[in-house]
Amino acid sequence: MTVKIVNLKLNGVDKAFMARPETTLLLGLREQLGMMGAKRGCAQGACGSCTVLLDGSPVVSCLVPAVTVDGSTVGTVEGLSDGQVLSDVQQAFLDGFATQCGFCTPGMIMSAEALLERNPDPTTEEVQEAISGNVCRCTGYEPIITAILDAAARRRGTTAATTPETDEGPPPTTAYESSEGMRADV
Amino acid sequence: MALLRGRGYASVNYPTGMNLGGDPSQALIHATTMGGFVVSLSSVDLGQGLKTIAAQCAAETLGMPMDNVIVDTADTDTGPHCMGTFASRGTHRVGNAVIMAAREAREVMLQVAAEELEVDADDLETDGSGFVRLKGSPETKIHVQDIALAAHFKQGRTISGRGIFLKERSYPVPETGEMDPDSAQAHACTVAEVEVDDETGIVTVLSLHNAYEIGRALNPAMVTQQVEGGAWMGVSHAVFEATEPYYPSSRAHGPVDFCEYLMPGPAETPVQTSVILERPASNGPFGAKGIGEMTANAPIPAVANAIFDACGVRITVMPFTPESILRGLDELRDAEPSA
Numbered sequence: 005m006t007v008k009i010v011n012l013k014l015n016g017v018d019k020a021f022m023a024r025p026e027t028t029l030l031l032g033l034r035e036q037l038g039m040m041g042a043k044r045g046c047a048q049g050a051c052g053s054c055t056v057l058l059d060g061s062p063v064v065s066c067l068v069p070a071v072t073v074d075g076s077t078v079g080t081v082e083g084l085s086d087g088q089v090l091s092d093v094q095q096a097f098l099d100g101f102a103t104q105c106g107f108c109t110p111g112m113i114m115s116a117e118a119l120l121e122r123n124p125d126p127t128t129e130e131v132q133e134a135i136s137g138n139v140c141r142c143t144g145y146e147p148i149i150t151a152i153l154d155a156a157a158r159r160r161g162t163t164a165a166t167t168p169e170t171d172e173g174p175p176p177t178t179a180y181e182s183s184e185g186m187r188a189d190v
Numbered sequence: 191m192a193l194l195r196g197r198g199y200a201s202v203n204y205p206t207g208m209n210l211g212g213d214p215s216q217a218l219i220h221a222t223t224m225g226g227f228v229v230s231l232s233s234v235d236l237g238q239g240l241k242t243i244a245a246q247c248a249a250e251t252l253g254m255p256m257d258n259v260i261v262d263t264a265d266t267d268t269g270p271h272c273m274g275t276f277a278s279r280g281t282h283r284v285g286n287a288v289i290m291a292a293r294e295a296r297e298v299m300l301q302v303a304a305e306e307l308e309v310d311a312d313d314l315e316t317d318g319s320g321f322v323r324l325k326g327s328p329e330t331k332i333h334v335q336d337i338a339l340a341a342h343f344k345q346g347r348t349i350s351g352r353g354i355f356l357k358e359r360s361y362p363v364p365e366t367g368e369m370d371p372d373s374a375q376a377h378a379c380t381v382a383e384v385e386v387d388d389e390t391g392i393v394t395v396l397s398l399h400n401a402y403e404i405g406r407a408l409n410p411a412m413v414t415q416q417v418e419g420g421a422w423m424g425v426s427h428a429v430f431e432a433t434e435p436y437y438p439s440s441r442a443h444g445p446v447d448f449c450e451y452l453m454p455g456p457a458e459t460p461v462q463t464s465v466i467l468e469r470p471a472s473n474g475p476f477g478a479k480g481i482g483e484m485t486a487n488a489p490i491p492a493v494a495n496a497i498f499d500a501c502g503v504r505i506t507v508m509p510f511t512p513e514s515i516l517r518g519l520d521e522l523r524d525a526e527p528s529a
Protein backbone atom coordinates (compact mmCIF):
# COMPACT_ATOMS: atom_id res chain seq x y z
CA MET A 5 0.00 0.00 0.00
CA THR A 6 1.43 3.31 -0.98
CA VAL A 7 1.38 6.01 1.61
CA LYS A 8 1.21 9.44 0.02
CA ILE A 9 1.75 12.91 1.39
CA VAL A 10 -1.29 15.10 0.87
CA ASN A 11 -0.74 18.85 0.77
CA LEU A 12 -3.65 21.19 1.23
CA LYS A 13 -4.52 24.68 2.29
CA LEU A 14 -6.64 24.16 5.38
CA ASN A 15 -8.51 27.23 6.59
CA GLY A 16 -5.89 29.37 4.88
CA VAL A 17 -2.86 27.56 6.30
CA ASP A 18 -0.63 25.11 4.42
CA LYS A 19 -0.86 21.62 5.91
CA ALA A 20 0.33 18.17 4.98
CA PHE A 21 -0.54 14.71 6.20
CA MET A 22 0.15 11.13 5.27
CA ALA A 23 -2.67 9.18 3.67
CA ARG A 24 -3.10 5.58 2.71
CA PRO A 25 -5.29 4.82 -0.29
CA GLU A 26 -8.30 4.17 1.94
CA THR A 27 -7.86 7.26 4.12
CA THR A 28 -10.80 9.62 3.70
CA LEU A 29 -10.53 13.38 3.90
CA LEU A 30 -12.63 13.18 7.09
CA LEU A 31 -10.19 10.80 8.77
CA GLY A 32 -7.25 12.90 7.62
CA LEU A 33 -8.81 16.00 9.14
CA ARG A 34 -9.79 14.37 12.41
CA GLU A 35 -7.02 11.89 13.06
CA GLN A 36 -4.00 13.40 11.33
CA LEU A 37 -4.67 17.12 11.57
CA GLY A 38 -6.63 17.19 14.82
CA MET A 39 -9.56 19.06 13.29
CA MET A 40 -12.51 17.62 15.19
CA GLY A 41 -15.19 20.00 13.87
CA ALA A 42 -16.35 17.73 11.05
CA LYS A 43 -18.16 14.78 12.62
CA ARG A 44 -18.33 11.15 11.61
CA GLY A 45 -22.00 10.23 11.75
CA CYS A 46 -22.62 7.51 9.18
CA ALA A 47 -19.39 7.31 7.17
CA GLN A 48 -21.44 6.59 4.05
CA GLY A 49 -22.50 9.99 2.76
CA ALA A 50 -26.01 9.97 4.20
CA CYS A 51 -25.98 12.32 7.20
CA GLY A 52 -23.91 15.37 6.22
CA SER A 53 -22.32 15.80 9.65
CA CYS A 54 -18.88 15.58 8.00
CA THR A 55 -19.56 18.42 5.52
CA VAL A 56 -16.54 20.61 4.70
CA LEU A 57 -15.79 22.99 1.85
CA LEU A 58 -13.52 21.56 -0.84
CA ASP A 59 -12.34 24.34 -3.15
CA GLY A 60 -15.40 26.27 -1.98
CA SER A 61 -18.00 23.56 -2.56
CA PRO A 62 -19.65 21.53 0.17
CA VAL A 63 -18.66 17.85 0.17
CA VAL A 64 -19.27 14.95 2.52
CA SER A 65 -15.67 14.40 3.54
CA CYS A 66 -16.32 10.79 4.58
CA LEU A 67 -16.65 9.89 0.89
CA VAL A 68 -13.65 11.85 -0.41
CA PRO A 69 -10.42 9.83 -0.70
CA ALA A 70 -7.73 11.98 0.91
CA VAL A 71 -5.22 11.40 -1.88
CA THR A 72 -7.54 13.11 -4.36
CA VAL A 73 -7.48 16.46 -2.54
CA ASP A 74 -3.73 17.02 -2.86
CA GLY A 75 -3.23 20.70 -3.67
CA SER A 76 -6.80 21.69 -2.82
CA THR A 77 -8.28 24.26 -0.50
CA VAL A 78 -10.31 22.90 2.39
CA GLY A 79 -12.50 24.87 4.78
CA THR A 80 -13.80 23.50 8.08
CA VAL A 81 -15.89 25.02 10.83
CA GLU A 82 -12.71 25.77 12.78
CA GLY A 83 -11.74 28.31 10.12
CA LEU A 84 -14.86 30.43 10.48
CA SER A 85 -13.97 32.10 13.73
CA ASP A 86 -10.77 33.43 15.27
CA GLY A 87 -11.83 32.04 18.64
CA GLN A 88 -13.03 35.46 19.77
CA VAL A 89 -15.74 36.60 17.37
CA LEU A 90 -18.14 34.14 15.81
CA SER A 91 -18.95 34.24 12.10
CA ASP A 92 -22.35 35.63 11.17
CA VAL A 93 -23.72 32.15 10.51
CA GLN A 94 -22.42 30.85 13.84
CA GLN A 95 -23.82 33.88 15.65
CA ALA A 96 -27.21 33.41 13.99
CA PHE A 97 -27.23 29.73 15.05
CA LEU A 98 -26.41 30.78 18.60
CA ASP A 99 -28.95 33.60 18.78
CA GLY A 100 -31.69 31.47 17.21
CA PHE A 101 -30.74 28.42 19.33
CA ALA A 102 -30.57 26.36 16.16
CA THR A 103 -28.87 23.47 17.91
CA GLN A 104 -29.58 20.95 20.60
CA CYS A 105 -27.04 18.11 20.90
CA GLY A 106 -24.86 19.93 18.38
CA PHE A 107 -23.69 16.91 16.41
CA CYS A 108 -25.11 18.11 13.10
CA THR A 109 -24.16 21.75 13.70
CA PRO A 110 -20.69 21.96 12.09
CA GLY A 111 -22.00 20.30 8.92
CA MET A 112 -25.11 22.47 8.86
CA ILE A 113 -22.99 25.60 9.23
CA MET A 114 -20.64 24.60 6.42
CA SER A 115 -23.60 23.85 4.11
CA ALA A 116 -25.04 27.25 5.04
CA GLU A 117 -21.70 28.93 4.34
CA ALA A 118 -21.60 27.37 0.90
CA LEU A 119 -25.17 28.45 0.18
CA LEU A 120 -24.68 32.07 1.27
CA GLU A 121 -21.44 32.27 -0.71
CA ARG A 122 -23.25 31.54 -3.97
CA ASN A 123 -26.67 32.95 -3.04
CA PRO A 124 -26.71 35.82 -0.56
CA ASP A 125 -30.49 36.15 -0.57
CA PRO A 126 -31.93 32.62 -0.49
CA THR A 127 -35.62 31.76 -0.17
CA THR A 128 -36.83 29.34 2.47
CA GLU A 129 -37.04 26.63 -0.20
CA GLU A 130 -33.46 27.27 -1.28
CA VAL A 131 -32.28 26.96 2.32
CA GLN A 132 -34.22 23.71 2.71
CA GLU A 133 -32.59 22.36 -0.42
CA ALA A 134 -29.12 23.47 0.63
CA ILE A 135 -29.32 21.53 3.90
CA SER A 136 -31.28 18.60 2.50
CA GLY A 137 -28.15 16.45 2.77
CA ASN A 138 -27.69 17.31 6.44
CA VAL A 139 -29.58 15.17 8.93
CA CYS A 140 -30.64 16.62 12.28
CA ARG A 141 -32.36 14.38 14.81
CA CYS A 142 -32.97 17.00 17.51
CA THR A 143 -34.28 20.34 16.34
CA GLY A 144 -36.95 19.57 13.76
CA TYR A 145 -34.96 21.78 11.31
CA GLU A 146 -37.15 24.85 11.70
CA PRO A 147 -34.76 26.85 13.93
CA ILE A 148 -31.88 25.92 11.62
CA ILE A 149 -33.71 27.18 8.54
CA THR A 150 -34.67 30.36 10.39
CA ALA A 151 -31.08 30.90 11.56
CA ILE A 152 -29.67 30.54 8.03
CA LEU A 153 -32.20 33.07 6.70
CA ASP A 154 -31.23 35.33 9.60
CA ALA A 155 -27.52 34.93 8.80
CA ALA A 156 -28.22 35.82 5.17
CA ALA A 157 -29.99 38.99 6.29
CA ARG A 158 -27.07 39.88 8.58
CA ARG A 159 -24.57 39.34 5.81
CA ARG A 160 -26.50 41.53 3.41
CA GLY A 161 -26.73 44.29 6.01
CA THR A 162 -23.60 46.35 6.62
CA THR A 163 -23.35 46.30 10.41
CA ALA A 164 -25.75 43.58 11.45
CA ALA A 165 -23.18 40.84 11.78
CA THR A 166 -21.16 42.63 14.45
CA THR A 167 -24.13 43.90 16.44
CA PRO A 168 -26.54 41.00 16.56
CA GLU A 169 -28.28 42.34 19.67
CA THR A 170 -29.63 45.31 17.73
CA ASP A 171 -30.64 43.12 14.82
CA GLU A 172 -34.30 42.43 14.61
CA GLY A 173 -34.58 38.68 14.55
CA PRO A 174 -37.67 36.73 13.58
CA PRO A 175 -40.58 37.24 15.95
CA PRO A 176 -40.55 34.76 18.83
CA THR A 177 -43.01 31.95 18.39
CA THR A 178 -43.05 30.98 22.03
CA ALA A 179 -45.28 32.60 24.59
CA TYR A 180 -45.05 32.02 28.32
CA GLU A 181 -47.61 32.24 31.00
CA SER A 182 -46.43 31.85 34.53
CA SER A 183 -48.24 31.54 37.80
CA GLU A 184 -46.04 31.99 40.82
CA GLY A 185 -47.65 29.82 43.46
CA MET A 186 -46.68 26.18 43.86
CA ARG A 187 -49.54 23.78 43.79
CA ALA A 188 -50.05 20.12 44.39
CA ASP A 189 -49.36 17.98 41.38
CA VAL A 190 -52.13 17.18 39.05
CA MET B 191 -57.76 15.17 -8.26
CA ALA B 192 -57.91 17.22 -5.10
CA LEU B 193 -55.78 18.45 -2.21
CA LEU B 194 -57.95 18.15 0.89
CA ARG B 195 -57.18 20.18 3.99
CA GLY B 196 -58.04 19.18 7.53
CA ARG B 197 -57.34 20.09 11.11
CA GLY B 198 -57.24 17.89 14.20
CA TYR B 199 -56.06 18.00 17.76
CA ALA B 200 -54.96 15.66 20.51
CA SER B 201 -54.08 16.04 24.17
CA VAL B 202 -51.67 14.16 26.39
CA ASN B 203 -51.10 13.80 30.12
CA TYR B 204 -47.67 12.41 30.80
CA PRO B 205 -45.96 11.15 33.95
CA THR B 206 -42.65 12.51 35.20
CA GLY B 207 -40.48 9.58 36.29
CA MET B 208 -41.56 6.18 37.52
CA ASN B 209 -41.00 4.16 40.66
CA LEU B 210 -40.31 0.54 39.71
CA GLY B 211 -38.59 -0.71 42.85
CA GLY B 212 -37.81 2.84 43.96
CA ASP B 213 -36.29 5.46 41.68
CA PRO B 214 -33.24 7.34 43.02
CA SER B 215 -30.57 9.63 41.62
CA GLN B 216 -27.62 11.09 43.48
CA ALA B 217 -25.42 14.13 43.07
CA LEU B 218 -22.20 15.17 44.79
CA ILE B 219 -20.70 18.64 44.78
CA HIS B 220 -17.28 19.81 45.86
CA ALA B 221 -15.42 23.07 45.55
CA THR B 222 -12.03 23.25 43.88
CA THR B 223 -9.23 25.36 45.31
CA MET B 224 -10.18 28.14 42.89
CA GLY B 225 -13.83 28.34 43.89
CA GLY B 226 -15.25 26.24 41.07
CA PHE B 227 -17.98 23.81 42.06
CA VAL B 228 -17.78 20.36 40.51
CA VAL B 229 -21.14 18.60 40.25
CA SER B 230 -20.50 14.86 39.93
CA LEU B 231 -23.25 12.81 38.32
CA SER B 232 -23.64 9.46 36.64
CA SER B 233 -26.54 10.82 34.62
CA VAL B 234 -25.89 11.00 30.92
CA ASP B 235 -26.22 14.07 28.73
CA LEU B 236 -26.54 12.76 25.17
CA GLY B 237 -27.61 16.12 23.85
CA GLN B 238 -30.84 16.71 25.71
CA GLY B 239 -29.23 19.37 27.89
CA LEU B 240 -29.09 17.70 31.29
CA LYS B 241 -25.69 19.21 32.09
CA THR B 242 -27.07 22.68 31.48
CA ILE B 243 -30.02 22.03 33.78
CA ALA B 244 -27.76 20.55 36.48
CA ALA B 245 -25.46 23.58 36.26
CA GLN B 246 -28.42 25.95 36.47
CA CYS B 247 -29.82 24.19 39.55
CA ALA B 248 -26.40 24.20 41.24
CA ALA B 249 -25.65 27.85 40.42
CA GLU B 250 -29.08 29.04 41.53
CA THR B 251 -28.84 27.19 44.85
CA LEU B 252 -25.23 28.09 45.58
CA GLY B 253 -25.88 31.71 44.59
CA MET B 254 -22.89 31.57 42.27
CA PRO B 255 -22.56 32.35 38.54
CA MET B 256 -23.07 29.45 36.09
CA ASP B 257 -19.42 29.91 35.05
CA ASN B 258 -18.33 28.63 38.47
CA VAL B 259 -20.07 25.29 37.98
CA ILE B 260 -18.46 22.33 36.24
CA VAL B 261 -20.71 19.32 35.63
CA ASP B 262 -18.83 16.03 35.47
CA THR B 263 -20.74 13.03 34.12
CA ALA B 264 -17.61 11.15 33.23
CA ASP B 265 -17.94 7.68 34.67
CA THR B 266 -20.85 5.58 35.92
CA ASP B 267 -18.39 3.21 37.64
CA THR B 268 -17.05 5.87 39.96
CA GLY B 269 -19.75 8.54 40.04
CA PRO B 270 -22.70 8.75 42.42
CA HIS B 271 -25.57 6.50 41.45
CA CYS B 272 -28.20 7.40 38.86
CA MET B 273 -30.95 5.17 37.49
CA GLY B 274 -30.55 6.76 34.06
CA THR B 275 -32.03 9.34 31.77
CA PHE B 276 -35.37 7.86 30.77
CA ALA B 277 -39.03 8.13 31.81
CA SER B 278 -38.73 11.93 31.49
CA ARG B 279 -37.02 11.83 34.86
CA GLY B 280 -33.66 13.57 34.33
CA THR B 281 -34.60 17.16 35.11
CA HIS B 282 -36.81 16.15 38.02
CA ARG B 283 -34.62 13.57 39.78
CA VAL B 284 -31.21 15.01 38.99
CA GLY B 285 -32.36 18.59 39.49
CA ASN B 286 -33.67 17.77 42.96
CA ALA B 287 -30.52 15.83 43.89
CA VAL B 288 -28.29 18.67 42.71
CA ILE B 289 -30.30 21.23 44.69
CA MET B 290 -29.96 19.13 47.85
CA ALA B 291 -26.21 18.74 47.36
CA ALA B 292 -25.78 22.41 46.56
CA ARG B 293 -27.67 23.45 49.70
CA GLU B 294 -25.26 21.48 51.87
CA ALA B 295 -22.23 22.87 50.02
CA ARG B 296 -23.63 26.39 50.31
CA GLU B 297 -23.96 26.00 54.06
CA VAL B 298 -20.29 25.03 54.43
CA MET B 299 -19.27 27.82 52.07
CA LEU B 300 -21.08 30.35 54.26
CA GLN B 301 -19.52 28.89 57.43
CA VAL B 302 -16.02 29.22 55.97
CA ALA B 303 -16.80 32.75 54.81
CA ALA B 304 -18.18 33.61 58.27
CA GLU B 305 -14.94 32.53 59.91
CA GLU B 306 -12.89 34.61 57.48
CA LEU B 307 -15.10 37.67 57.93
CA GLU B 308 -15.52 37.09 61.68
CA VAL B 309 -19.30 37.33 61.49
CA ASP B 310 -22.21 34.96 62.01
CA ALA B 311 -22.92 32.63 59.05
CA ASP B 312 -26.66 33.30 59.37
CA ASP B 313 -26.02 36.96 58.54
CA LEU B 314 -24.37 36.17 55.19
CA GLU B 315 -25.84 36.09 51.70
CA THR B 316 -24.57 35.50 48.18
CA ASP B 317 -24.74 38.27 45.59
CA GLY B 318 -24.85 36.02 42.53
CA SER B 319 -21.64 37.43 41.08
CA GLY B 320 -19.20 35.34 43.11
CA PHE B 321 -19.18 37.18 46.44
CA VAL B 322 -20.52 36.24 49.86
CA ARG B 323 -21.43 39.40 51.77
CA LEU B 324 -22.85 40.56 55.06
CA LYS B 325 -26.58 41.31 54.82
CA GLY B 326 -27.16 45.04 55.06
CA SER B 327 -23.44 45.77 54.85
CA PRO B 328 -22.38 44.90 51.32
CA GLU B 329 -18.84 46.26 51.84
CA THR B 330 -18.10 43.34 54.17
CA LYS B 331 -17.65 40.62 51.59
CA ILE B 332 -15.33 37.86 50.40
CA HIS B 333 -14.96 36.28 46.97
CA VAL B 334 -15.64 32.57 46.54
CA GLN B 335 -12.07 32.05 45.36
CA ASP B 336 -10.76 33.36 48.67
CA ILE B 337 -13.34 31.27 50.53
CA ALA B 338 -12.16 28.14 48.72
CA LEU B 339 -8.49 28.93 49.34
CA ALA B 340 -9.18 29.55 53.04
CA ALA B 341 -11.13 26.30 53.31
CA HIS B 342 -8.40 24.25 51.67
CA PHE B 343 -5.24 25.80 53.07
CA LYS B 344 -6.24 27.52 56.32
CA GLN B 345 -9.32 25.98 57.85
CA GLY B 346 -8.80 22.44 56.54
CA ARG B 347 -12.39 21.91 55.43
CA THR B 348 -14.02 20.58 52.30
CA ILE B 349 -16.76 22.71 50.80
CA SER B 350 -18.96 19.89 49.63
CA GLY B 351 -22.48 18.54 49.59
CA ARG B 352 -24.40 15.32 49.07
CA GLY B 353 -27.76 15.06 47.39
CA ILE B 354 -30.23 12.36 46.53
CA PHE B 355 -33.77 12.27 45.29
CA LEU B 356 -35.66 9.06 45.85
CA LYS B 357 -39.09 8.31 44.53
CA GLU B 358 -40.11 5.53 46.87
CA ARG B 359 -41.34 2.23 45.62
CA SER B 360 -45.09 1.95 45.45
CA TYR B 361 -47.07 -1.24 45.04
CA PRO B 362 -50.60 -1.20 43.70
CA VAL B 363 -53.33 -1.82 46.28
CA PRO B 364 -54.60 -5.23 45.12
CA GLU B 365 -58.26 -4.44 45.78
CA THR B 366 -58.40 -1.11 44.00
CA GLY B 367 -55.34 -1.04 41.73
CA GLU B 368 -54.51 2.31 43.29
CA MET B 369 -50.83 3.30 43.34
CA ASP B 370 -48.49 6.25 43.20
CA PRO B 371 -46.63 5.70 39.95
CA ASP B 372 -45.06 9.06 39.17
CA SER B 373 -44.02 12.39 40.63
CA ALA B 374 -46.04 14.82 38.57
CA GLN B 375 -47.88 14.96 35.29
CA ALA B 376 -47.30 17.39 32.49
CA HIS B 377 -50.08 18.23 30.07
CA ALA B 378 -50.06 19.19 26.43
CA CYS B 379 -52.23 19.72 23.41
CA THR B 380 -51.24 19.83 19.75
CA VAL B 381 -53.30 21.07 16.83
CA ALA B 382 -52.20 19.76 13.43
CA GLU B 383 -53.10 21.02 9.99
CA VAL B 384 -52.61 18.60 7.10
CA GLU B 385 -53.13 18.37 3.38
CA VAL B 386 -54.14 15.02 1.89
CA ASP B 387 -53.63 14.34 -1.82
CA ASP B 388 -56.52 12.02 -2.66
CA GLU B 389 -54.80 10.84 -5.84
CA THR B 390 -51.43 9.82 -4.38
CA GLY B 391 -52.47 9.35 -0.75
CA ILE B 392 -49.59 11.53 0.43
CA VAL B 393 -50.18 13.40 3.67
CA THR B 394 -48.33 16.68 4.20
CA VAL B 395 -48.26 18.08 7.72
CA LEU B 396 -48.50 21.85 7.21
CA SER B 397 -48.33 23.16 10.74
CA LEU B 398 -48.33 22.15 14.39
CA HIS B 399 -49.46 24.36 17.25
CA ASN B 400 -48.40 23.16 20.68
CA ALA B 401 -49.47 24.17 24.17
CA TYR B 402 -47.51 22.66 27.07
CA GLU B 403 -48.04 22.87 30.81
CA ILE B 404 -44.67 21.83 32.18
CA GLY B 405 -44.41 22.99 35.78
CA ARG B 406 -41.56 25.43 35.45
CA ALA B 407 -39.49 26.15 32.35
CA LEU B 408 -36.00 26.01 33.87
CA ASN B 409 -34.52 26.91 30.50
CA PRO B 410 -37.18 28.32 28.16
CA ALA B 411 -35.06 28.03 24.99
CA MET B 412 -34.37 24.36 25.67
CA VAL B 413 -38.02 23.74 26.48
CA THR B 414 -39.11 25.13 23.13
CA GLN B 415 -36.41 23.12 21.40
CA GLN B 416 -37.58 19.93 23.10
CA VAL B 417 -41.25 20.61 22.33
CA GLU B 418 -40.65 21.35 18.65
CA GLY B 419 -37.91 18.79 18.04
CA GLY B 420 -40.06 16.18 19.74
CA ALA B 421 -43.09 17.18 17.67
CA TRP B 422 -40.97 16.70 14.57
CA MET B 423 -40.28 13.14 15.77
CA GLY B 424 -44.03 12.75 16.21
CA VAL B 425 -44.60 13.75 12.59
CA SER B 426 -41.96 11.22 11.66
CA HIS B 427 -43.79 8.45 13.55
CA ALA B 428 -47.11 9.61 12.09
CA VAL B 429 -46.38 9.72 8.37
CA PHE B 430 -42.81 8.56 7.68
CA GLU B 431 -41.11 5.87 9.72
CA ALA B 432 -41.86 2.36 8.65
CA THR B 433 -39.99 -0.86 8.20
CA GLU B 434 -43.02 -2.48 6.63
CA PRO B 435 -43.83 -4.63 4.85
CA TYR B 436 -40.71 -6.67 5.45
CA TYR B 437 -40.16 -6.31 9.17
CA PRO B 438 -39.81 -8.51 11.11
CA SER B 439 -39.86 -11.39 8.66
CA SER B 440 -36.99 -10.24 6.47
CA ARG B 441 -34.40 -7.49 6.69
CA ALA B 442 -33.29 -8.13 3.13
CA HIS B 443 -35.46 -5.44 1.59
CA GLY B 444 -36.08 -3.22 4.59
CA PRO B 445 -34.43 0.09 5.38
CA VAL B 446 -31.10 -0.41 7.11
CA ASP B 447 -29.52 3.05 7.23
CA PHE B 448 -30.03 6.81 7.06
CA CYS B 449 -30.42 6.66 3.28
CA GLU B 450 -33.40 4.33 3.33
CA TYR B 451 -35.08 4.74 6.71
CA LEU B 452 -37.40 7.62 5.98
CA MET B 453 -37.77 10.53 8.37
CA PRO B 454 -38.84 14.08 7.49
CA GLY B 455 -36.12 16.31 6.07
CA PRO B 456 -35.80 20.09 6.14
CA ALA B 457 -38.45 20.51 3.43
CA GLU B 458 -41.05 18.25 5.08
CA THR B 459 -40.89 20.10 8.37
CA PRO B 460 -44.15 21.75 9.47
CA VAL B 461 -44.33 25.29 10.70
CA GLN B 462 -44.65 25.25 14.48
CA THR B 463 -45.76 27.57 17.23
CA SER B 464 -45.53 26.74 20.91
CA VAL B 465 -47.05 28.15 24.06
CA ILE B 466 -45.56 27.19 27.43
CA LEU B 467 -47.73 27.36 30.53
CA GLU B 468 -46.04 27.27 33.94
CA ARG B 469 -47.84 25.75 36.92
CA PRO B 470 -44.99 24.81 39.25
CA ALA B 471 -45.08 21.30 40.70
CA SER B 472 -44.53 21.21 44.47
CA ASN B 473 -41.98 18.39 44.32
CA GLY B 474 -40.11 19.50 41.17
CA PRO B 475 -36.76 21.30 41.09
CA PHE B 476 -37.89 24.92 41.20
CA GLY B 477 -41.28 23.48 40.20
CA ALA B 478 -40.20 21.72 36.97
CA LYS B 479 -41.81 18.60 35.53
CA GLY B 480 -40.28 16.37 32.83
CA ILE B 481 -41.30 16.64 29.17
CA GLY B 482 -38.64 14.57 27.44
CA GLU B 483 -40.75 11.82 25.98
CA MET B 484 -44.22 13.28 25.73
CA THR B 485 -43.30 15.77 23.03
CA ALA B 486 -43.53 13.11 20.31
CA ASN B 487 -46.92 11.85 21.46
CA ALA B 488 -49.66 14.40 20.81
CA PRO B 489 -48.75 15.15 17.17
CA ILE B 490 -49.51 11.56 16.10
CA PRO B 491 -53.22 11.38 17.01
CA ALA B 492 -53.56 15.05 16.07
CA VAL B 493 -52.39 14.22 12.55
CA ALA B 494 -54.71 11.17 12.44
CA ASN B 495 -57.65 13.37 13.42
CA ALA B 496 -56.66 15.98 10.85
CA ILE B 497 -56.58 13.29 8.15
CA PHE B 498 -60.09 12.22 9.17
CA ASP B 499 -61.19 15.86 9.02
CA ALA B 500 -59.63 16.26 5.58
CA CYS B 501 -60.88 13.16 3.80
CA GLY B 502 -63.01 11.06 6.14
CA VAL B 503 -60.47 8.23 6.40
CA ARG B 504 -60.01 6.96 9.96
CA ILE B 505 -56.55 5.39 10.37
CA THR B 506 -55.47 3.62 13.52
CA VAL B 507 -52.16 2.06 12.51
CA MET B 508 -48.93 4.04 12.27
CA PRO B 509 -47.46 5.26 10.04
CA PHE B 510 -50.22 6.80 7.95
CA THR B 511 -48.79 5.72 4.63
CA PRO B 512 -50.08 6.74 1.19
CA GLU B 513 -51.22 3.16 0.73
CA SER B 514 -53.36 3.20 3.87
CA ILE B 515 -54.91 6.54 2.86
CA LEU B 516 -55.77 5.25 -0.64
CA ARG B 517 -57.23 2.01 0.74
CA GLY B 518 -59.32 4.05 3.17
CA LEU B 519 -60.57 6.28 0.37
CA ASP B 520 -61.45 3.19 -1.71
CA GLU B 521 -63.43 1.75 1.20
CA LEU B 522 -65.33 5.01 1.59
CA ARG B 523 -66.15 4.99 -2.12
CA ASP B 524 -67.23 1.35 -2.01
CA ALA B 525 -69.51 2.07 0.93
CA GLU B 526 -71.25 4.87 -0.93
CA PRO B 527 -74.60 3.86 -2.34
CA SER B 528 -74.14 3.73 -6.12
CA ALA B 529 -75.92 6.54 -7.88
Ligand code: FES
Pocket residue numbers: 043044045046047048049050051052053054055064065066067
Ligand atom coordinates in the same frame (compact mmCIF):
# COMPACT_ATOMS: atom_id res chain seq x y z
S1 FES C 1 -20.32 10.95 8.08
FE1 FES C 1 -20.18 11.72 6.09
S2 FES C 1 -22.23 11.89 5.48
FE2 FES C 1 -22.40 10.92 7.43
Ligand code: FES
Pocket residue numbers: 102103104105106107108109139140141142143237
Ligand atom coordinates in the same frame (compact mmCIF):
# COMPACT_ATOMS: atom_id res chain seq x y z
S1 FES D 1 -28.78 19.33 17.04
FE1 FES D 1 -28.68 17.19 17.46
S2 FES D 1 -28.58 16.38 15.45
FE2 FES D 1 -28.95 18.47 15.06
